Amino acid sequence: MLAKVFINRFTAPLIERLAFRWSSAWRDALASAIAAALAWILATHLLGHVHPVFAAISAVVCLAPGLPSHGKQAVGLMVGVATGILVGEAALWLPDSYPLLRIGFATFSAIAIAALYGLGPVVPIQAGVSAVLMLAVGPESAGVVRMLDVLVGAGVGLVFSQVLLTPNPIGIIDSSAKDLLEKLAAGFGKSLQALEDKDAGKAQNAVQIFSRAHDSLIALENGISMARNTARWTLRGRFVSREVKDIASRYERHAVRLYASALLFAEAFADALRKEEGPAPASLHERLANVASGCAAIANDSDRPILIPVSASERADAVSGPWQLCLQHLSTVESALLTFGFTTQSDAKSMAEKAKTQI
Structure with a gap:
């Protein structure tokens, strides 16, 4: 049994890396x-x-x-x-x-x-x-x-x-960003399971999933560099060079922030479950489910997910210290996700009203 766990733990990341290199x-x-x-x-x-x-x-x-x-x-x-x-x-x-x-x-x-x-x-x-x-x-x-x-x-x-065979430079960035979002969706999904089962072991598994997302972050940085070179050295890239510049600079600023805040959240979440200092915040389940499903939706080119607003009570000292730290990192994650395709409720309402007026 231990040998099987050991093999799965070390061969799964290796197979994943080899599959990524083959696809590239x-x-x-x-x-x-x-x-x-x-x-x-x-x-x-x-x-x-x-x-x-x-x-x-x-x-x-x-x-x-x-x-x-x-x-x-x-x-x-x-x-x-x-x-x-x-x-x-x-x-x-x-x-x-x-x-x-x-x-x-x-x-x-x-x-x-x-x-x-x-x-x-x-x-x-x-x-x-x-x-x-x-x-x-x-x-x-x-x-x-x-x-x-x-x-x-x-x-x-x-x-x-x-x-x-000229690649689409915007597609290069989008595919790399989607790969990162898929890894984060898996990590937040595992965190949601840990919260539902109150299982600190599953929360620690989520930390490992987020840690492995570092490879996707490096791939995104390489994709941004490749997209810039494509925009500079190909005919197709010349036509979208300005758009590539804007997207690349935006992702470059926020990708590291998103990955770091997600990893910090996972560690704080695992620590809070392990210490058992009071109940979890009331909105944590809904926010975790929203972030996990939203990351998966963007990765699959679905509709833009809407962030759940943070209640005023949880911004105060309504929960214990470990859970408060967990919520702070989750808020940073949600803020960074706005760059990757999430939207706020106010922006969604304004877009819906604008669509109605156009009709």
């Missing part, structure tokens, strides 16, 4: 495979290259998973290769009495020059590789021929990233 990477992996095959075919038929390995490799380098910007990667790849080829061509004029010294000097020069551009790691990496290839296999294979292959591969990568 498989589309780019498939696009890389298709683009590599297409670049090979184009280089073979248009350029007459028998084995256009560099064309296929360039497409993979441009579209591989985990890149913040596929378009920026493609531009950096072409710039880096061109720099390395030029430096390698110049290094061929040096005496070949000491070939290793010549390769070392050419590699250093290519990387140092490419680093001055400030275009990302792919530029100096490709510059150094190109310089080494120029001196190792000769300009016939690593010069103009390789540059043409790279242009084909990077061109295919740009078509895929800029036209065919």
Whole structure:
């Protein structure tokens, strides 16, 4: 029994992380495979290259998973290769009495020059590789021929990233935010069960659920960064760049606050149940159920949930200290949730009245 509990405790988060990584990477992996095959075919038929390995490799380098910007990667790849080829061509004029010294000097020069551009790691990496290839296999294979292959591969990568598979930057942020809200909904749901059963053990399980939501918070931060790069480096992103800027800055300010306040609430809630200092606040059950169902509703693209107003009696010292601390953190959670799609009763009434007047 203990072994089963131990396995479930440690394998469940691992499986969850692996599933998240797979869902984030498989589309780019498939696009890389298709683009590599297409670049090979184009280089073979248009350029007459028998084995256009560099064309296929360039497409993979441009579209591989985990890149913040596929378009920026493609531009950096072409710039880096061109720099390395030029430096390698110049290094061929040096005496070949000491070939290793010549390769070392050419590699250093290519990387140092490419680093001055400030275009990302792919530029100096490709510059150094190109310089080494120029001196190792000769300009016939690593010069103009390789540059043409790279242009084909990077061109295919740009078509895929800029036209065919351009992600929606707003969708990137929304999907990351929804994943965070799903984790929080599970945590608040477990807290609600603990309150109904008066079970401190379930409350402690809720703390663990909220702690695991930290991965979703990091994913949201990465999604915001990716959305900004998409808005900057893709044609589709340019059209919604202002909206992306507003949404990203709003979530960036409140996501950490939401996660931290939810975790603090869970810890305070577990502490209050464990100490048993007086009954739970009368409205806690309703507010917890509202927050849990509201987080799930936003994650599933349902209607905007309405926050339950805090009664004046509970703002005073009507409950014991541990429960009062619990309510304070829950109020902070509710305030942060307004950024993620919750609304107040007054705002809901005004929107309903406005809809009636329009009808």
